[in-house]
Amino acid sequence: RGPLAMGGQLGGAENATRVALLTGSMTAGQKKQVRAEIASGQVGIVIGTHALLQEAVDFHNLGMVVVDEQHRFGVEQRDQLRAKAPAGITPHLLVMTATPIPRTVALTVYGDLETSTLRELPLGRQPIATNVIFVKDKPA
Numbered sequence: 392r393g394p395l396a397m398g399g400q401l402g403g404a405e406n407a408t409r410v411a412l413l414t415g416s417m418t419a420g421q422k423k424q425v426r427a428e429i430a431s432g433q434v435g436i437v438i439g440t441h442a443l444l445q446e447a448v449d450f451h452n453l454g455m456v457v458v459d460e461q462h463r464f465g466v467e468q469r470d471q472l473r474a475k476a477p478a479g480i481t482p483h484l485l486v487m488t489a490t491p492i493p494r495t496v497a498l499t500v501y502g503d504l505e506t507s508t509l510r511e512l513p514l515g516r517q518p519i520a521t522n523v524i525f526v527k528d529k530p531a
Contacts, residue, residue, distance in 0.1 A: 408435035415442045444468055450475045455483040
């Protein structure tokens with residue numbers, strides 16, 4: 392768990408944005424407190440699991456949704472989050488994946504989905520070697 396997963400602040404003290412975590416494994420009291428902070432606007436960035444989809448979660452001013460591992464997060468769930476934005480506002484959507492599903496590939500080619508590519512590895516990460524072995528060359 393990194394510093395964002397712990398909750399806290401992002402940025403300098405004068406212009407800090409509060410960061411909160413909301414997951415299903417939190418106690419009822421913790422969830423209630425975080426939901427109140429989200430609804431009031433005290434929290435500027437919320438990191439969470441499917442717990443963010445609950446009807447009890449009311450965003451003060453949802454402007455962006457970031458979905459990691461989009462193959463585990465269906466179209467309906469993304470629409471549920473978008474619906475939590477203020478009336479007339481469509482929040483920005485950033486979908487991240489290392490293994491795009493066919494629907495996502497089709498949307499990037501034919502639909503309304505632009506791509507952003509991270510071309511460099513995180514510090515200290517070693518490159519991954521991918522090899523193709525044809526059936527005729529596979530050892531018995």
